[in-house]
Structures are given as structure tokens and as C-alpha cells.
Amino acid sequence: NAGVMQNPRHLVRRRGQEARLRCSPMKGHSHVYWYRQLPEEGLKFMVYLQKENIIDESGMPKERFSAEFPKEGPSILRIQQVVRGDSAAYFCASSTPLSYSGNTIYFGEGSWLTVV
């Protein structure tokens, strides 16, 4: 499967625990994006990364959330001390470097986080 791979698909955490969501981009893609979709809301941009570098994290909550895309391995979205409001679908997308003329990003199937 050459698509964007996310795991786990579903994750249940108790309040105060940590959640780690993983994303492997499409083959040949060096840029990764994380989006969140809260119930009854649209897609919200969180962070845009290339390997070992955060390009834009303007959508990330100031606390408890972090993202990385190491030189080797998948991108990780980490949520510390989860609260009920973190329950959402988290989508990863990937692309080649967004070119001058625009580009398309391709999404994974999503990871559904439920905080109980």
C-alpha cells in the first residue's frame, strides 16, 4: 500500500494519559501535515513538518501537543495529559514539497482518539 499510513486507527485513552499517533507518508513524500476534526466541525490545520524540521505549527495548541518527523521513521503527533476535549479524528497528510505553483496533499485514513 503506497498511501499515507496512520496508526492506530482507533485509540482510547483515560484522562491524563498520553496519546501517540503515527503517520508514514506516501513513498517519495517528504512533507507531512496533521489535521484535527472535532465532532461536527471541519478540518483544522495543526502542523506542517518536513524531516527534522517544523515548517508551520501555527495550528498547534500551545500546551500538551507536540509533533515530530524524524530523519528515520514515521511522524509522531503526541498529546500529553489528554482531556475529553482532545477526542477527535486526527488526519495526517503528505506531499512533495509544496511547489511554487501549488500542490496536492494526500490524506491517510485517520486516527480516532477517544478520551474517557
Added chain:
Amino acid sequence: DQQVKQNSPSLSVQEGRISILNCDYTNSMFDYFLWYKKYPAEGPTFLISISSIKDKNEDGRFTVFLNKSAKHLSLHIVPSQPGDSAVYFCAASARNAGNNRKLIWGLGTSLAVNP
């Protein structure tokens, strides 16, 4: 401030007829636009895109029209099929000072195609 607006939260169309989904934007620097389709419990799927140098792009049953002066784009699906029932997101991007791009998304329009 919603820079990309999809003013119709939902749309219902009869099978075989045309579906027209609309999207308005406020940032005149946007120069690349995309439409994505999303089924429940799945990730968004890329449908079609258009650059600001064009006013129309067609791919099979899907056509996107861009009216730059009105800052408006629309997605036409003809003929509509029940399998087209999904949420459709409009997204736009502009190149920023750092030569990067970020997609700005609308809130989506839920399309129901009735048999």
C-alpha cells in the same frame, strides 16, 4: 476569520441531476484551489484542483470553475450518483513570505444524492 467559506452546509440532489457545490474566498493571494471528498470514518480524498491561471478544469464527471473577480469557485458533478454522497471540502492556498504554502479549508458541504 473564515478565509474560505462554504455557505451551504448541506445539499440534496436527485440521482442523474447536476450537483453544484460552491465556495467563496476572501484572500486575493490564493492562487491554487482544491476539492476533496470525505466519507464518514475515512480520510479526505483529493478530487480535483485548479490553478488561478485557469478558469475551468474538468475530470470526468467533475468540473471546477473559478471566477477570480468574484472570488468564487464551484464544483459541478454531472450526472450525480448515490456514491457521490459525502462531505465536500474546498481548500485554497497562497505562497507565503517563506515560500511555503498552507491549505486553508472550508467547513464542508454535505451532499446527499437520492436514488
